Amino acid sequence: GHDTTGHGGGVHAAWLPPEAFAPLGSRRVLVRGDGMLVDTVFDEVERACAGHGGRADRTAGDREVDLVLALRDAGPLPAPAAALARAAGAGGPLGAEGFALARAEGVTVVLADAPAGLLYGLFHVVRLGAAAFEGDHPARRHAPAMARRMLDHWDNVDVHPVMGQVERGYAGGSIFWRAGAARRDLDRVRAYGRLLAACGVNAISVNNVNVHATEARLLTGRLGDVAELADALRPYGVRVHLSVTFAAPVVLGGLPTADPLDPAVRAWWAAATRQVYERIPDFGGYVVKADSEGQPGPFTYGRDHADGANLLAEALAPFGGVVHWRAFVYNHRQDWRDRSTDRARAAYDHFAPLDGRFRDNVVVQAKFGPIDFQPREPVSPVLAAMPATRLAVEFQVTQEYTGQQQHVCYLAPCWSEVLTFAPWGPGGPTVADVAAGSGPGPATGGGLAAVANVGDDPFWTGHPLAQANLYAYGRLAWDPGLDPIAVLDEWIDLTFPASTVGDPALVRETLHAVMDDSWRTYERYTAPLGVGFMVSPARHHYGPDVDGYEYSRWGTYHFADRDGVGVDRTRATGTGFTGQYPQPWSQVYESLSDCPDELLLFFHHVPYGHVLRSGSTVIQHIYDTHFAGVQQVAQMRQRWRRLAGVIDPAVHARVAERLDEQLRCAIEWRDQVNTYFFRKSGVPDVRGRAIH
Numbered sequence: 001g002h003d004t005t006g007h008g009g010g011v012h013a014a015w016l017p018p019e020a021f022a023p024l025g026s027r028r029v030l031v032r033g034d035g036m037l038v039d040t041v042f043d044e045v046e047r048a049c050a051g052h053g054g055r056a057d058r059t060a061g062d063r064e065v066d067l068v069l070a071l072r073d074a075g076p077l078p079a080p081a082a083a084l085a086r087a088a089g090a091g092g093p094l095g096a097e098g099f100a101l102a103r104a105e106g107v108t109v110v111l112a113d114a115p116a117g118l119l120y121g122l123f124h125v126v127r128l129g130a131a132a133f134e135g136d137h138p139a140r141r142h143a144p145a146m147a148r149r150m151l152d153h154w155d156n157v158d159v160h161p162v163m164g165q166v167e168r169g170y171a172g173g174s175i176f177w178r179a180g181a182a183r184r185d186l187d188r189v190r191a192y193g194r195l196l197a198a199c200g201v202n203a204i205s206v207n208n209v210n211v212h213a214t215e216a217r218l219l220t221g222r223l224g225d226v227a228e229l230a231d232a233l234r235p236y237g238v239r240v241h242l243s244v245t246f247a248a249p250v251v252l253g254g255l256p257t258a259d260p261l262d263p264a265v266r267a268w269w270a271a272a273t274r275q276v277y278e279r280i281p282d283f284g285g286y287v288v289k290a291d292s293e294g295q296p297g298p299f300t301y302g303r304d305h306a307d308g309a310n311l312l313a314e315a316l317a318p319f320g321g322v323v324h325w326r327a328f329v330y331n332h333r334q335d336w337r338d339r340s341t342d343r344a345r346a347a348y349d350h351f352a353p354l355d356g357r358f359r360d361n362v363v364v365q366a367k368f369g370p371i372d373f374q375p376r377e378p379v380s381p382v383l384a385a386m387p388a389t390r391l392a393v394e395f396q397v398t399q400e401y402t403g404q405q406q407h408v409c410y411l412a413p414c415w416s417e418v419l420t421f422a423p424w425g426p427g428g429p430t431v432a433d434v435a436a437g438s439g440p441g442p443a444t445g446g447g448l449a450a451v452a453n454v455g456d457d458p459f460w461t462g463h464p465l466a467q468a469n470l471y472a473y474g475r476l477a478w479d480p481g482l483d484p485i486a487v488l489d490e491w492i493d494l495t496f497p498a499s500t501v502g503d504p505a506l507v508r509e510t511l512h513a514v515m516d517d518s519w520r521t522y523e524r525y526t527a528p529l530g531v532g533f534m535v536s537p538a539r540h541h542y543g544p545d546v547d548g549y550e551y552s553r554w555g556t557y558h559f560a561d562r563d564g565v566g567v568d569r570t571r572a573t574g575t576g577f578t579g580q581y582p583q584p585w586s587q588v589y590e591s592l593s594d595c596p597d598e599l600l601l602f603f604h605h606v607p608y609g610h611v612l613r614s615g616s617t618v619i620q621h622i623y624d625t626h627f628a629g630v631q632q633v634a635q636m637r638q639r640w641r642r643l644a645g646v647i648d649p650a651v652h653a654r655v656a657e658r659l660d661e662q663l664r665c666a667i668e669w670r671d672q673v674n675t676y677f678f679r680k681s682g683v684p685d686v687r688g689r690a691i692h
């Protein structure tokens with residue numbers, strides 16, 4: 001394949017091929033300021049200009065300039081840039097990562113107070129393309145909504161016998177680790193850091209939250225490997241975090257206990273953490289999955305999650321580090337007949353009572369929904385229940401439950417719905433406000449985290465179009481108010497610059513037709529009305545298995561019988577989960593008539609003939625959406641054919657191949673789900689289509 005990263009390594013298209021810099025490449029650019037990230041900006045500009053008629057300078061001289069990228073304290077700028085910079089910076093400090101952009105009299109100025117701001121300003125100019133050098137731009141300030149915009153790699157150092165190199169990875173091996181050791185060639189990691197900076201991600205954790213023996217040693221004996229990654233990513237403003245095991249004092253330190261209140265345990269963590277910061281002074285902190293799905297945690301010692309999280313927070317505090325403590329805690333050994341153990345309730349039941357007890361460098365990281373990254377879930381009530389705790393929202397960019405990067409499923413519309421959801425009612429603070437620290441409570445925000453979808457695949461993400469999810473995640477973490485479809489346009493412009501494709505308008509139109517509604521399409525042909533799961537346990541959650549988890553200890557049920565389907569989570573007759581929401585949602589979800597259709601079976605058990613708000617019955621809705629979903633995939637596949645010969649043939653072929661598989665799998669879903677509910681209910685399809 002052709003190398004478009006500019007970093008070698010022979011990897012295929014991602015955003016930022018050299019052509020994306022073309023509008024900048026012919027300009028006279030002045031970069032002013034000192035620091036590693038300013039050097040990065042200069043290197044980027046210099047590379048863009050090489051051979052394209054432009055030139056990059058670091059000293060003003062008296063040459064005319066088209067673009068100035070300057071730190072505020074970097075010394076005098078040539079007029080008229082100086083006046084423009086004063087105007088751009090007039091509104092006060094721009095912050096650690098913010099910048100301001102203005103254009104007048106033929107000069108564009110990007111001003112920042114700190115080097116990271118200049119880097120994000122550069123990539124903003126690249127996104128603007130030719131428009132950055134046209135007309136006048138009144139001064140506009142930009143700053144991220146979330147201070148930490150993080151990706152969690154579930155990468156194993158050793159190849160795990162069941163999960164492989166990357167747990168829930170669908171893009172080949174890890175870009176960090178290979179079969180038990182660190183990769184020595186860090187070009188790919190550097191190229192990754194660059195892609196992350198261009199979409200705004202500024203933190204990653206480099207190993208799986210399920211910490212196995214080899215991975216545990218990253219904290220101590222193998223720290224050098226982590227330091228190398230940190231060195232490779234630092235020039236792009238990306239800080240490294242590490243998943244650690246709560247049992248580290250025992251398994252690494254040889255202590256008899258990991259009890260968080262034991263002074264020897266506290267001393268062990270303090271010493272281990274000090275050593276981490278000696279090697280990696282800007283280390284971000286720890287990520288912890290404790291007392292969850294077999295991982296060790298404070299429960300073993302009769303302590304709670306606040307005791308556990310505070311232990312690590314205390315060790316990190318002197319160095320400014322944070323602990324991301326995951327709220328994904330539930331009993332995965334349930335008795336399916338005991339409905340009081342509703343898995344949806346678990347995170348709230350464990351964490352809400354602890355509000356106010358966490359140190360301020362603890363971030364409680366909650367999955368966006370109460371269960372587990374399903375294509376449709378209500379927003380987790382934990383996010384509205386801990387006003388005195390720093391909360392981070394966790395998304396799954398890797399498509400474990402959304403087609404495993406075999407299916408096109410552009411997830412930004414789903415994330416946008418979550419981020420703009422107002423837990424205290426319309427017009428009130430949103431989930432994004434809570435994560436950003438501007439919610440109703442006193443806590444500063446914990447930002448966003450997401451499980452990563454990148455591997456050593458030549459297209460980075462297996463499915464080339466899955467790159468858009470990674471890009472959009474970073475952009476929404478920067479600005480949760482962005483329109484997901486406009487973000488897709490950005491990604492299209494940066495990934496398929498007009499000069500690199502045969503027919504730019506057709507490319508844009510086709511990508512929108514294939515991607516805009518792809519999340520809802522996926523929802524249509526999979527589990528209906530928010531009931532979730534129905535995925536195959538045997539095939540690692542890929543493809544349908546309606547009863548796959550129905551009688552299992554993992555606790556994800558649909559309760560279908562001959563009369564009806566759905567999980568009764570009401571206070572009146574069910575598990576009481578609706579009571580975990582503030583008003584008005586508690587009442588909306590409790591009410592059979594007010595509950596939104598798309599979540600009906602998440603909250604209620606209803607007869608097949610129940611009439612939805614849409615006017616359709618539940619059973620007819622199931623049939624209709626499953627037929628419609630398959631039809632839409634067939635159309636997506638048709639549309640894609642029109643791009644043959646228009647875009648990079650390797651990208652075209654890979655997507656075409658996966659659309660074939662998506663159609664096969666969607667048909668499988670449709671037929672199994674429809675047949676299942678037809679046989680249970682005995683209700684025929686009013687449109688008389690073939691269901692057996």
Ligand code: BDP
Pocket residue numbers: 167168209210289293328372373400
């Ligand atoms: C589930 C995944 C599992 C993860 C777990 C988690 O199937 O691989 O370990 O989430 O978030 O969705 O810890």
